[in-house]
Amino acid sequence: xxxxxxxxxxxLTGASQKPGAASEVGRVLLASRNFANDATFDIKKCDIHxxxxxxxxxxxxxxxxxxxxxxxxxxxxxxELKADQLYKQKIIRGFCHLYDGQEACxxxxxxxxNPTDHVITAYRAHGFTYTRGLxxxxxLAELTGRRGGCAKGKGGSMHMYAKNFxxxxxxxxxxxxxxxxxALACKYNEKDEICLTLxxxxxxxxxxxxxxxxxxxxxxxxxxxxxxxxRYGMGTSVERAxxxxxxxxxxxxxxxxRVDGMDVLCVREATKFAAAYCRSGKGPMLMELQTYxxxxxxxxxxxxxxxxxxxxxxxxSKSDPIMLLKDRMVNNxxxxxxxxxxxxxxxxxxxxDAAQFATADPEPPLEELGYHIYSRDPPFxxxxxxxxxxxxxxx
Amino acid sequence: xxxxxxxxxxxxxxxxxxxLLRRRFHRSAPAALQxxxxxxxxxxxxxxLERDEKVFLLGxxxxxxxxxxxxxxxxxxxxxxxxxxDTPISEMGFAGIAVGAAMAGLRPICEFMTFNFSxxxxxxxxxxxxxxxYMSGGLQPVPIVFRGPNGASAGVAAQHSQCFxxxxxxxxxxxVVSPWSSEDAKGLIKSAIRDDNPVxxxxxxxxxxxxxxxxxxxxxxxxxxxxxKAKIEREGTHITLVSHSRPVGHCMEAAxxxxxxxxxxxxxNLRTIRPxxxxxxxxxxxxxxxxxxxxxxxxxxxxxxxxxxxxxxxxSDTPGTGQGLAGAGLYYCPGNLGVVxxx
Numbered sequence: 001x002x003x004x005x006x007x008x009x010x011x012l013t014g015a016s017q018k019p020g021a022a023s024e025v026g027r028v029l030l031a032s033r034n035f036a037n038d039a040t041f042d043i044k045k046c047d048i049h050x051x052x053x054x055x056x057x058x059x060x061x062x063x064x065x066x067x068x069x070x071x072x073x074x075x076x077x078x079x080e081l082k083a084d085q086l087y088k089q090k091i092i093r094g095f096c097h098l099y100d101g102q103e104a105c106x107x108x109x110x111x112x113x114n115p116t117d118h119v120i121t122a123y124r125a126h127g128f129t130y131t132r133g134l135x136x137x138x139x140l141a142e143l144t145g146r147r148g149g150c151a152k153g154k155g156g157s158m159h160m161y162a163k164n165f166x167x168x169x170x171x172x173x174x175x176x177x178x179x180x181x182x183a184l185a186c187k188y189n190e191k192d193e194i195c196l197t198l199x200x201x202x203x204x205x206x207x208x209x210x211x212x213x214x215x216x217x218x219x220x221x222x223x224x225x226x227x228x229x230x231r232y233g234m235g236t237s238v239e240r241a242x243x244x245x246x247x248x249x250x251x252x253x254x255x256x257x258r259v260d261g262m263d264v265l266c267v268r269e270a271t272k273f274a275a276a277y278c279r280s281g282k283g284p285m286l287m288e289l290q291t292y293x294x295x296x297x298x299x300x301x302x303x304x305x306x307x308x309x310x311x312x313x314x315x316x317s318k319s320d321p322i323m324l325l326k327d328r329m330v331n332n333x334x335x336x337x338x339x340x341x342x343x344x345x346x347x348x349x350x351x352x353d354a355a356q357f358a359t360a361d362p363e364p365p366l367e368e369l370g371y372h373i374y375s376r377d378p379p380f381x382x383x384x385x386x387x388x389x390x391x392x393x394x395x
Numbered sequence: 396x397x398x399x400x401x402x403x404x405x406x407x408x409x410x411x412x413x414x415l416l417r418r419r420f421h422r423s424a425p426a427a428l429q430x431x432x433x434x435x436x437x438x439x440x441x442x443x444l445e446r447d448e449k450v451f452l453l454g455x456x457x458x459x460x461x462x463x464x465x466x467x468x469x470x471x472x473x474x475x476x477x478x479x480x481d482t483p484i485s486e487m488g489f490a491g492i493a494v495g496a497a498m499a500g501l502r503p504i505c506e507f508m509t510f511n512f513s514x515x516x517x518x519x520x521x522x523x524x525x526x527x528x529y530m531s532g533g534l535q536p537v538p539i540v541f542r543g544p545n546g547a548s549a550g551v552a553a554q555h556s557q558c559f560x561x562x563x564x565x566x567x568x569x570x571v572v573s574p575w576s577s578e579d580a581k582g583l584i585k586s587a588i589r590d591d592n593p594v595x596x597x598x599x600x601x602x603x604x605x606x607x608x609x610x611x612x613x614x615x616x617x618x619x620x621x622x623x624k625a626k627i628e629r630e631g632t633h634i635t636l637v638s639h640s641r642p643v644g645h646c647m648e649a650a651x652x653x654x655x656x657x658x659x660x661x662x663x664n665l666r667t668i669r670p671x672x673x674x675x676x677x678x679x680x681x682x683x684x685x686x687x688x689x690x691x692x693x694x695x696x697x698x699x700x701x702x703x704x705x706x707x708x709x710x711s712d713t714p715g716t717g718q719g720l721a722g723a724g725l726y727y728c729p730g731n732l733g734v735v736x737x738x
Contacts, residue, residue, distance in 0.1 A: 118499065152532030159530040166498050166535070171522050177488045178523060181495020188451070188477065188501060211488025218483070372529050373567050375536035375591040380670065382567075387708045395533065 038062040039332035043266040049249045049256040049286075055273035059265040063334045066325065069111065069264055070335075071343050073103040073322050076127045078351045079136050080295075083126065083143055087299045091359055092143045095170075096157050099127040101294040104321035105228055106131045108267025109196055113275055118186065120166040120179040121198035123158040124228075124293075128198075132165035136350060140358035147364040148357065154364065154372070173199060173206030176225065180212040183223035183284070194222040194278045196271075202233020204247050213251050213284070220283035224274045225251060227288045228261065234297040235306040248288035261289030262319040292319070367392065428614065433603040435577035435613075436466050436584060440504065442616045443588045444474055447502060450588060453480040453493055454506025454543075463508050464544065464603055490516035490541070494523045497539040497593075504588065507543035510559045510597065517562075524593035525568035538591045542584065545573070545597035546640060546691040558692035560639065563595045564668040564701070570622050571668040573597040575643040577607040579666055582620025590622065597668070599641045599691075625672040627679070631659035634685035637676055637702055639665040642689045668698060673705050680706055 040060050048054040080100040086092045099106070106127035109119070121128050129139050134150050142149030143157055150160050160168040166182060169175035179197025186193040199209065204227050216223045227247040231238055238245045248256035255277070259270040267289060274285040292315045296303025303312070329335040370382035370391030382391045430438075443450050456463045458471035458481040471479040482489040486507065493505035507513040513520065524537045546558040563571045570592055574580040580598070587594035612618055628643060629650055636646040643664045650660035661679050665671065680686050686706060688699030 120495075150532070151530060151534065154532045155530040159527075161531045161534045166495070167531070169523070171518055174491060174518055174523055177491020177519065178495035178498065180488075181492035181497075182499040183495075184492055185496045185499035185501045188496070208485075208487040208491060211483075211485035212491065214483060214485065215488055215492060219480075372531075372533035374570070375528050375533070375538075377592070 033336070035063050035335065036333045039328075039334055041265055041328060041332075043263060043269060044260040046260075046266070046270055047248065047258040049246075049251075049258075050253070051255045051257070054257050055259075055266075055269045059269050061265060061328070061334065063329075065111070066329045066334045067339075067343070069107050070322070070325055070329065070340060071347065072110075072131060073107050073264065073325065074344060074347045075136065075350065076100075076103045076106065076130055077322060078347050079130065079139065079354075080126060082140065082351050082355050084295065084299065086140070086144065086355065086358070092157075092299075093145075094156055095123065096143065096299040097124040097297065098295040098299070099124050099293070101315070101321075102228065102230060102261070102291045103127060104264040104267055104324075105261050105289050105291050107321075108261075108264045109226070109271050111264070111268040112271025113194065113196065116164065116191070117193050117275070118164045118166065118179075118182045118195040119198070120169070120175050120182060120195065122169055122172065122175055122200060122203060124200070125158065125160060125168040128165065129160040129162060129168065132162045134160065134162045135354070137354035137357045140354045141361050144358040144361070145363060146358060146361035148361040152364055152368075152372075173203040173208050175199065176203070176206070176209045177212040179225075180216045180221055180223050180284075183216065183221040184219065186222050187220075192279055194224060194275055196224050196226055198226045198228055200233060201227060201229040201231065201238050201245075201247060202236065202241060204229075204250060205242055213254055213286075216284040217251075217254050220281060222278040222281075223284040224271070224278055225254070225284060225286045227286070228291055229288055230291050230293045232293075232297070232306060235301070237306065246288075248286055251284075251286040254284050254286050256286035256288065258288045258290065261291030262315075262321045262324065264321060264325055371395075428609045429606040430577045430609040431604055431606045432574070432577050432580045432598070433464070433466055435581040435607075435609070436598065436603075437468060437470070439581040439584045440467065440588075441470060441473070443585060444470065444478060446616070447588075449500065449502045450504065451478040451480065451496075451501065452504045452506065453482055453489060455482055455484060455508050457481060457506050462506075464600060466598075466603065467506070486512050486515040487519060490519040491523065493539055493541075494519050494537060494593075497524070497537045498527070498535060502538050502540075502588065504540045504542060507541065509548075509555060509600070510543050510545040511555050511557055513541065513543070513559065520563070520569070520593070520595070521566055525566050527568075528592070529568055536591045537593050539593045540584070540587045540590075540596060541593070542587075542596035542598060544600035544603075546599055548600045558597075558690065559595075560597055560668045560690065561692050561697045561701075563597075564671070564698060566669075568593070569669060570594040571597065572622055572666060573639040573668055574666065575602070575638075575640055575664050577605075577609055578613040578618075579620065579626075579664070581613055582618055583622065583666060586619045586622050589619070594622070597640065602641050602644075605644075620666065623667050623670045623672055625666055625675040626664045627661060627675065628664045629660065629662040631661035631683065633658050633660065633683055634687065635661045635663060635676065635679040635683045636687050636689060637663045637665060637679075637699075638689040639668060639698065640691060642691055646689055665698075671701070671705075673702070673709075676702060676706065677709055 038060050040058050043059050045057050046054040077100050080098045087096050110131040138150040145153045147153050158168050158170045176199050179195050183195040233241050248258040260266040277285050370393035373393050377395050379394045382393045457467045458479045461468040493503040496503050527535050527537050547556040572583045574583045584596050587596050638646045646662045650662050688702050690698050
């Protein structure tokens, strides 16, 4: 309302004499249009396992939430595409696993929990690093291996940490017992917190995950195990990897839900449902998010040798999570196309600035090679590649 | 056997026997307290559990069974289910859970029934625990203790007898300690629990029941032995014997036998495998000019091999030196990799 009045007053005081007046007028017209405060949407019903009922089949989205989700998802999308570009320019090297296509997962999950809850995921982690609170410039600078990166350039794509976000883990499946351990700490501390423990369809066949299921259920740990099923574990489709592709049932004695991972509202409602279950002390729950990644497994995989371009195109045109949100908002008068375009422009600028920073920032100095080996220890010396080279190590 | 080795090492040296005042190993107090290694460990854990609420113990049979080797006897009765947790037989799973709990701020003691079983979980120890502080640029510490019996026992065969000192001692980011006596056990494990880094405590099953004199200072609730410092158990001038864990006892026995023949051995108890106190060994070897390493692990790529390599590098008249990856961890930043690897 205030914004609208400001624009109106600006126009009335004669700003309309400047070039671009037409757009000013257009914007006034736009601003004076009343948007709905919120709208209710039907969302896909979740398949359930060992549950009497699942999450609700409708969701309310407020205008404010919609704009927020849109901006965040668009930022993740653009950030990943920028990373793709920087990788092809060889400014980013090493591993780079991109998350574009899966934005509804990280956004919906974050929307369903509190900032004091905990999240841990595997290596396709840039989206979560952002939703858990790190700025794009620190993420991109970490990808380019510069000292302004969130891990000072020492971790890279797969090892980004933030408050209540435990990475970023490189060993497939290892993060799942870690997540159960974080949930154990939540229960131990009695602070009503939960832990979201993510893994992919490929990792779902790891033995240690079943060990974690067993202990989490036995000890009623407040852990939501989340399988981001994007249909392919590297180059292996789910049918070729798993005897049972009903990942939400693989927890056996753990109740599970299968969720449309391309719909941010569906993910949010399912997360709220699962979080409430865990917080009530009933133990862990399993969520399978059916989602899709546009890029290959990593930047060294074109992603078309094990799936068709047609398939990728079909998902993009029919199920893109950002497009789905945008259509919903525009068709239900929660936002206008122009407004969303403005957000796009803002996001693009933020990403450009971040990429500039990530490209220009210097690499961490060689003298700091030995830093951060031990925590809270007095400084000591580390041997280099031979006995005459020494590095200082500071905690 | 150790005595024989030493003897043959000195053969032909034409030593002039000099009698030194032998320092007495244990000074007896009027009321000498004898404590077994098992009880020392138990006492240490009890004290740390009491001192800090965040400390807890998990592992197979640690609670209701009182510990497979009775090291955690009485702790479950005293502290209950929340702090002393029996786990199913899932090493990789519960080691990962312990590491996750440490990342979230608790201070777990993760017991492996023997370190042979830690191989199932070694990824969690190395990749999740040891490397994380470095990879996160100093953001994420992992204050965890992994403990359990290591090395050979009596007649348990190959799969249950491996010594892991060299394997764990290889990795930056980990601290590795190997106590011999009761005082070692208590002081080292207390330091390990209070340390904010992942520490591997390599105990020895055959030592659990062995009593040692417990000096008065060791009876304190704040008795700590610094990690990274070796102890000279016995001073000598003719030859240096370096060891860790149970073989330290063998060295002491050998030293006693040799002393009767006029050969005075200096016995060094490493106490810590990583970071290794090479200075103490260097000073000793500079004095004695003879070195024998004694350990329960295989010789190739072992603890003794490392000591010999470092001593060789350190002395001015040996040509040998070692090239390797910088002992810091693998820096992600691609520009630096060319500098830190020897290739």
